[in-house]
Amino acid sequence: xDILPVQDAVxxxxxxxxxxxxxSRKHISSLLVISYMAAGFIFxxxxxxxxxxxxxxxxxxxxxxxxxxxEEDIGPGDGLVLMGLGLWTGTIRCLISVIASFFLLSVxxx
Numbered sequence: 001x002d003i004l005p006v007q008d009a010v011x012x013x014x015x016x017x018x019x020x021x022x023x024s025r026k027h028i029s030s031l032l033v034i035s036y037m038a039a040g041f042i043f044x045x046x047x048x049x050x051x052x053x054x055x056x057x058x059x060x061x062x063x064x065x066x067x068x069x070x071e072e073d074i075g076p077g078d079g080l081v082l083m084g085l086g087l088w089t090g091t092i093r094c095l096i097s098v099i100a101s102f103f104l105l106s107v108x109x110x
Contacts, residue, residue, distance in 0.1 A: 011088045018081060028077045033084060040087030056086035059094045
């Protein structure tokens with residue numbers, strides 16, 4: 001059984017809710033982000049995809065460090081959300097999502 005649709009569906013719903021909250025309030029719910037990360041961690045353990053759990057944090061850690069370096073123009077919550085996304089989708093798919101997001105951002109900002 002392929003579990004990718006479950007991972008994608010959960011991630012899309014959570015990212016959509018966090019996006020709406022970020023747009024309206026300029027901050028995101030810590031409880032929702034921590035719950036997303038905890039559920040992703042449990043999901044990774046249950047589905048035996050735990051060989052790269054530590055690597056799945058790398059995109060989020062990099063984004064978190066960028067938020068500190070750029071004096072929170074990016075926002076530390078973005079790094080935490082990427083850590084959760086990495087837990088749910090894995091490091092490679094998380095990096096692909098980030099690259100695709102930056103590409104779409106550059107196209108729509110023209």
